[in-house]
Amino acid sequence: MSECLFCQIVAKEVDSDIVYEDEKVIAFKDINPQAPVHYLIIPKKHIETILDLAEEDQELIGHIHQVANQLAFEAGIADDGFRIVNNCKDAGGQTVFHLHFHLLGGRNLQWPPG
Template identity: 40%
Template sequence: MTGEPQADCLFCKIVSGDIPATVVRETDTTVAFRDISPQAPTHVLVIPKAHYPDAGSLAAAEPQIAADVLREAAAVAAGDKVDGTGYRIIFNTGSGAGQTVFHAHAHVLGGRGLNWPPG
């Protein structure tokens, strides 16, 4: 949980450019890219460049970078013009919650009705 890149992490490889992604935004601390299996017209992942396994560990170690992820999620929504109609920011934490890549990331979903509860 040091924030250092992990050799076996898919998202660390996207950050380094070793794996291609459709990047929509990038800052000094974050990368936002389109999900390869979108669940809504807008489905973008916003990740910190630093590796932390989940949102809680990121927030504990790097609260400013956690805030950067949220700020970029809002910028993604504005860029895709779903900020006026509504969007969802989701952090899945743990395999039981559906997390499959253990690098903190936010899903930004919008562009269609998003009923609650999800599913």
């Protein structure tokens, strides 16, 4: 998936401001932040959308949420609250077709979003 921007970030072919990395996921600061804290958490495995998850990916999704919790504590947004967002396909607002979750916090987030 060399044409995938997020695969290029995983391969370190494109620079990013990495805030977390392990053998399964990488998290980095969004280049167009919508909140004081805005990280993207992505699996290193290329999965286009949340609809493309396989049964064997269940542990991966749990791991992503554990990483989100850890990052929320480290960024100081856990006590006040934060949002985890996944956009799916064009009408859902997905612009990069590599599964990713936005971790947003550091301000009051409105509802409904967008």
